[in-house]
Amino acid sequence: MAKDANETDAPTRREYVKYGAVLTGGLLSGCAGNAPTDSESTTTETNTETANQSGSSGDSETETDATNPYTVSMAPMGEVEFERVPESIFTRLTHLAGMAFALGRGDDVNAMHAPGYYDALWNQFTPRLPGVTLDWKGLYSSWEPSKEKLYELDSDVHLADPAGVSALDSWNADDVEAIGENIAPWFGNYYSDRHATPPEAWTDDYQYYDLWEMFERVAQVFREEARYEALAEIHRRLVETVQEELPPVEARPTAVLIGPSDLEKIYAYKLDTPGFLTAHTRAAGAVGAFGDDVQSGSTVDAETLLDANPDVIFALGGMHPKTSMADIRDGLGGNNVTREVAAVKNDRVYAQGARYQGPILNLFQIEMTAKQLYPDQFGAWPTYAEGPYPEIPEDEQLFDRERVASIIRGNF
Template structure:
């Protein structure tokens, strides 16, 4: 590989192996997802980060090829100025198009997804990882052992011959990891996970700058939230096959990093689904809950149409009576697989959709269009600063 990267990836203590990692602040579940203590460490001679379940992982140089599955890691790479090193992402057209919907508001920021492979087309294939020859794999090794054809020995082999694994999947929902990892497995917020990634690739300064923007956004949200009794009931759902695929709003996990800080009243808060975070409900159950707001998950992706969802609900004999339908409060949302840049936009978007009086009204949105332009005085974070941090001009 050109560019001065070592002929073989340098991996130190415990990469891809079950290691007990003591990480302060990893169980922080505050409404703002604020980080606890720094979960990472550095070395003068290499870039080292600690993340459960991989343990301590080191690289000897900034990675030139990064393997990702879910787009939260691709978004992190973009945020750290390494978007052009990503070689794979889940459903590239959906993930990449959605990411660029947000990046359209950031000068000089974009994500080239057209040539990327989809690592889940036929499951995670060991042969694909060998072919891509990545410097680092942003994949949870505990999760990978649950995939067909993978064992801990496979992960160890790929770690030695290709590059380390560094990721944490089960923090997304606080689900239970595989038994062999359960005792030592740690949970992180989205921004704690992002910090670990930034430390590993030697771009912690960009994390720090972006975290300041995030903290400012969270402070704005917390300062303006109306009293609990005045908040709307809401549901995050996707319509399909005659049912609503419905998600909780305020449970732990980084999949909810854009709804939990807004603290709306979850229309299904008392409902327990087998999967924990999400389940399916029919029209009658939705009518009984009768939420004030429906947040249409995936509605800003190219795979789902918010316009069609609105039309379907408006013509359905039960759904048309929903308050959210009658008051035209069905809003397109993005992806739950969100990284830090996506999180900033999705927090702003959700704040305006839930609380227009406090945060300014959400503009109308047309299927397939980029994130709408918000007037300067109504923006909840500074686009120019964020763009300059990402491009290294800050």
């Protein structure tokens, strides 16, 4: 919950609880490590995605809107009350940090998972958004946050799923409740990423959302409904543009998404599973080459990749500045097994960005995936080895960069 607009020297209830808890240590037992436990952390993606930019927070809220209490509803939290529009923003995973970024609030993010990695990755896309920048370097890395740090950050909202946080080894339900009551509410949804089962205590209240349904609710937290609607309209038109031109399923290339850092243990991801991790590949109508015997997020060997024999290979994290697509292509082409894969033989090994994508990255990734899969319909994806998102001729762009940038900047 945000601070009162007119602060006094007298301690507020929140300040009393916060500093009393720090002194007594009653609420702050234990601290957490930073290493992710998800299998994706061993891939070039490093488990999440996030971004931030400088720019106006926009004028979509009135003074009355900004100061009157209001509620926003999302599972698993239910109805969440806010005293005023939050200013400082804690995030854990980058789909939610990316939503703050899209709403012009990226500079207000104070924590995220692997900020150095995702700052670099997001900055591969922002050069195509005029007037939009981001700098998330040096933020608190919050995959498994410590309770002490959350009191220190004193955020106005925790964009994180309380069910997901409660499942961490160093947290329990009482810890989650204490942070929500004494500092600021939780507002997030983690298990929609792949429709996984939440902890048992949360199953009755859980609901799955797609990326843009969740974004709509986050926008309500910041009273930025107009900005959400403007971006959602761009997304709707982009998806319609792509899906209207898709070839029949039987005529589409087959594809796989892999973390190709080690050809002896290749991380493999499905393209059509439920959840927002596949929001871009499903929108582009991707046809997966892996069968039911390969579970998304599991590892496969080179022989399994050859058995799948995809027409297209997507390299997860291939857009990151420390990843060399030239080296990935050389590695696949130099291996006695993988060089026989159709995608390798036909030079159809392409870079991808991240799976924990916010709305802006989702727009770019739908466009790039459509071009990588269907160059005849949407224009060829440029040969990419390194650097920012390639320049696409204006007549081959599938969404308006300037319009997106102006919405983020609040000038719309």
